[in-house]
Amino acid sequence: MSVKINSLELENVKRIRAVKIEPSASGLTVIGGKNNQGKTSVLDSIAWALGGDRFRPSSAVREGSVIPPYLRIELSNGLIVERKGKNSDLKVIDPAGNKSGQQLLNEFISAFALDLPKFMNANNHEKADTLLQIIGVGDRLYELERIEREVYNNRHAIGQIADSKRKHASEMPFYNDVPDELISASELIKQQQDILARNGENARKRLECDRYNRELAEAQIAFDAAQTRLREAEQNAVIARTSAENLLDESTAELEKNIADIELINNKIRTNLEKEKAEEDAKDYNNKYDELTASLNDIRKQKYDLLHNVELPLDNLSVEDGELTYNGFKWDNMSGSDQLRVAAAIVRKLNPDCGFVLLDKLEQMDIDTLNSFGEWLEQEGLQAIATRVSTGDECSIIIEDGYSKKDDVVTTGGVF
């Protein structure tokens, strides 16, 4: 059960002479009055009484008073908190009559509930941080945002490389009159060597023919003695002549030309291959860019899911780009009353044991907004003690010259 203020009694603190209030247990208790009458002094006194010396006003004692300040607050958990005497010493008594101290108060009093301006004046990122930490997704969201930034920067760099690769590839020359693959010189040389080998064989055959011709001549001289040998030699000569007659030497001119052209052609082929590689490169980087876009979208969806699957202190509250938003508006675009509503909701979640919140300057809300705010506070079971420059019916109590004007103790919220 969250702790609330049952009653408070203040004397001689700041502008206050004597004020007694019994705020309603939930919803708004509006402290009204004209300017400079002591309204904010009431809130400052509560903060000092419950929050400890760091909330002590710089001039706590009412000027002109010979009696030191007296503060007494009864809390809904039965604790009685007092400051009194020359040094305004703190005295905390529990329902059993035992003495206690500031430490016990700190367990259920939220510093933000006492010092709402601290939250309201925090920068946009700090506000978002507070919200994210209460709903328990801060670390995960920051991790997603870190990854998002990383992927985004990565994609940006890849995109730039892809662009320049594409540009580079488009500016490279291309030759249509050459084969797709590099020509091998060794193959042509081998063909040449084969031809030369065959030509060698031809040369050998020609020599053989010559030899037989010589033998024929010798055989002519020894015709009589070697009739048989002559015929044989004649036959051989005939055969050899026929064989030699049909021989045709192949030309290596074409190959020689090709060998000479090889370097030229290969240069063109290399250029073509480089262009293809550059185009391939550009395509790869384009694909990478598309993949990174997909993961960026995925991370953004995870962020969206993270924030939309948790219970938020207030409907339509969210965090965008590390800043708090309400109904899609960032803090500086929220109306003053929306800011108060958001702040109260967040402060409420921050320490659920603390059942109240102090709100200064509620005059920025019109009566309708004030009523709907009061209803929301009641729904939430949250007690708000607020000040408002007004002496209208919406006020639960009017402060005038440091006194509660209605001397009777207020027991209802009093918003109309």
Ligand SMILES: Nc1ncnc2c1ncn2[C@@H]1O[C@H](COP(=O)(O)OP(=O)(O)OP(=O)(O)O)[C@@H](O)[C@H]1O
């Ligand atoms: N210790 C003090 N003794 C006497 N007067 C003081 C003391 N401290 C502040 N004041 C005076 O109290 C007045 C402000 O009091 P307080 O802020 O409570 O008024 P308020 O009703 O909230 O005014 P506003 O409507 O302008 O917010 C100022 O005039 C200030 O000079």
Ligand SMILES: [Mg+2]
């Ligand atoms: Mg004030």
